[in-house]
Amino acid sequence: MIYDARRRCEHKTGSVFLTVHVPDFPDFPLTLVVSRPGKGRIPWYLLTNEPVASVDDAWRIVLAYNRRWQVELSIRYSKTELAFESPRLLAWEHRAKLMSIAALVQAFLFSLLDGLLLPLRDWLLDHWCHRTGKRNRSTAVPLYRLRLALCHLWLAYRPLTLPRLNSG
Numbered sequence: 001m002i003y004d005a006r007r008r009c010e011h012k013t014g015s016v017f018l019t020v021h022v023p024d025f026p027d028f029p030l031t032l033v034v035s036r037p038g039k040g041r042i043p044w045y046l047l048t049n050e051p052v053a054s055v056d057d058a059w060r061i062v063l064a065y066n067r068r069w070q071v072e073l074s075i076r077y078s079k080t081e082l083a084f085e086s087p088r089l090l091a092w093e094h095r096a097k098l099m100s101i102a103a104l105v106q107a108f109l110f111s112l113l114d115g116l117l118l119p120l121r122d123w124l125l126d127h128w129c130h131r132t133g134k135r136n137r138s139t140a141v142p143l144y145r146l147r148l149a150l151c152h153l154w155l156a157y158r159p160l161t162l163p164r165l166n167s168g
């Protein structure tokens with residue numbers, strides 16, 4: 001039984017695995033892992049070079065793929081929400097600086113999800129990104145709402161900025 005967080009229920013899921021070989025590369029074994037989520041759902045066919053010797057190994061591959069997809073969606077969200085879709089930076093050093101800034105912003109947003117900061121997070125969402133309705137009260141806090149709440153807060157009360165220094 002696998003818990004489906006989106007539908008909030010458990011459903012029976014099966015998996016099978018089989019070692020396969022590509023004719024052009026006979027010394028390079030691959031494993032086909034098939035996850036069958038149940039009646040009426042499309043199975044996942046996962047081809048991996050990870051060694052799969054047991055059902056537990058097959059489940060490890062399926063769950064890793066599931067987590068990878070969540071990471072892909074998180075990166076897609078971050079690129080869109082933080083306006084990093086198509087940076088026009090040619091030098092690797094400049095791209096590294098931009099990615100460091102993005103990582104810092106993400107780390108700050110993730111820190112607001114910590115249980116110790118629950119009162120601050122609730123205050124931010126209630127005052128600066130208020131949503132009503134049963135669904136919004138029962139779902140996890142999406143990062144885009146936290147980002148929007150911080151944006152509204154900082155637009156209303158600009159953080160202290162230091163004067164610019166003249167280089168000449």
